[in-house]
Amino acid sequence: IGLDLPGEALDSLAKLVFDLRLYCLTTALKHAADQVKSLQTKENWNLAFDVKYGGTTELPGQFENLVCEAVTLVKETVVQPGTREQPLLDSPVVQKELSSLMQTILLNYVQALEGLVSSMDDGEQSSAVSQLIGSPSQYRDHHHSGMVWEQRLLATLSNCRYSAAVVLPRLSELLARHGYPPLEEPLSSARLQLEALERRIVDTYLEHKSDPLVGTIEPSMYLGRWDWDTNHTPTDLRPYVKEVIANLIAVHAEVNRLCPELVVRVLSQITETVAEELSRLMSCVTKFSSAGSQQARIDITALQRCLKPFTQHRAHAYFDEAMEAIPALKAEDQKFVDEILTKCEARMRLQLCCFHGSSLLSTS
Template sequence: ELSGQWLAHVIQTMRLTYESLTALEIPNDMLQTIQDLILDLRVRCVMVTLQHTAEEIKRLAEKEDWIVDNEGLTSLPCQFEQCIVRSLQSLKGVLECKPGEASVFQQPKTQEEVCQLSIHIMQIFVHCLEQLSAKPDADVDTAHLSMDVSSPDLFGSIHEDISLTSEQRLLIVLSNCCYLERHTFLNIAEHFEKHNFQGIEKITQVSMASLKELDQRLFENYIELKADPIVGSLEPGIYAGYFDWKDCLPPTGVRNYLKEALVNIIAVHAEVFTISKELVPRVLSKVVEAVSEELSRLMQCVSSFSKNGALQARLEICALRDTVAVHLTSESKSSFKQALEALPQLSSGADKKLLEELLNKFKSSMHLQLTCFQAAAPPMMKT
């Protein structure tokens, strides 16, 4: 089968032939036959070129080098867009209508076929991303993460060779998905429009739906990988050493199980932040939702609290809630509220004072570790 490039060359030759024959005053019905042939060739050229593009995009996954820039992106979205642009650029002459020629897209059947092929191309790339997210660890030897240290303007990018974990790959693909949704897919829609493709809205809608579905699935996978161990550690941690809410000593501070949970949440923050700062709020808010929901469930399962037990529980719930305040959602706020409502109210001013003192002591002792949970300061205004 002739390639798109060859077909474009044939079309050019046919057009020149048509021009020459027109000058010879040949009957219109004969010329029309040539015009019909040229149109058929133009349509065929578009189809073949798009099919070739689809094959080329299938191979893009092999070109993923996992080198992440300061925005948390690899070169793959850019390579994808360039591939589409090159393909459309090669069709520029074919899509242009010479005098007397009809549009390639005049037939509804052609419009639909081109639309479906375009959707197919976009979905192939989404499938590439899915393949990359599920690559076995052995298939990825090293990667370069570009760390943004203080100021990239001053220090540039620092590249380190490290082995990628499956979780890091998930994050990188997620980061690429976000960029594709916000930029690349919209850019490609503009390129299609510039070349007079039809059904662009449908192409964009279907492609975006596939991308968002993948994004959500990968995001849920990542949250499951990260949140489940933290959630699972809460109950054993709470009841370690045969702890009993009905029979416990006056609280002297936040217990280790909660500190360990926070350290594990900090580790998630660090992993996400290293790859994509933009993903941090999305990931952390979901992890916090899962942890707060479990804490609420555990509190509601307690049959009764002693005064000391209620104070200890309130201290730990408030410590966690206050620490992750910047990542609270309506769901996690509701969980914390339900957890606190499961406790007896503080009966005296002394209890409230002790609670406040112990909370402050906790925040002070873990100040360094908890810094990552603080809201980012607004950028300084130039004066």
């Protein structure tokens, strides 16, 4: 303010200019908050792949750009004080307002991500639940770049993880670089909300995958009126075991592609539900023949060995319970079981590599 006016008039004018600058700051950040809120409608599900964070969409980058543009605009137009103008960001009132506006912007972003998850739940999940995991007939929405429901769920999960680990720290650095006061409270709050949303997405994904997989085990086990009191000598794994392994390979591939850091977490949970179901089914068998006992031990042992990398304490306990429900074998019968398992593992070496790594391929 370079006008030649009495001090009282200059003070009044300075207050007016200060209020105008605050209004401009508020308007710019509110506009940014509205733009962030609308990001949900702009998700195109085009994926970019990162070694650590998996498949992320363009949404985190769009969010970061909107905030950067708003922060830079405010810095260049209203933050720098002129002659006899009070530094805007030194005011406690402005700092409180700035913190509140940043909180709104960050919350709107979390809500946009959450809105994408909620919109997936509306009428889409039921279409896929009844299908076997990995089935080519899974629900596919051609309005979303051909990605199935679960893939979009995992992409949103990757967006949450990437936003919390990369975008928020970059925004914090940007604010500090432009001379903004510390805004750790809204940033920390946003980080916690992203982590909470991540947990909800993982739970939803696990429920969506575990329920149909476990639901197929019993009918597949007794397909063709199978009876554990059989007289048929085992020659291979029963189809239900191969189906479980194939379905888990499909889950592994899907998670490893979009959220590689969550493979162990997801597969461990599903392995536990599979082991629990097998324990229940074995305990319900009223009578095992010698051949039935051999077949049951072949099946359970094969699954246990296959899923060893993802078998934690509770899953171990369930597998042990399943084995305890099967009558003990004579030494020669156990030797026969071991021979069948060796042959099965040799035939399934490629499938086992999905869970155990490429080291299996080096043995012959």
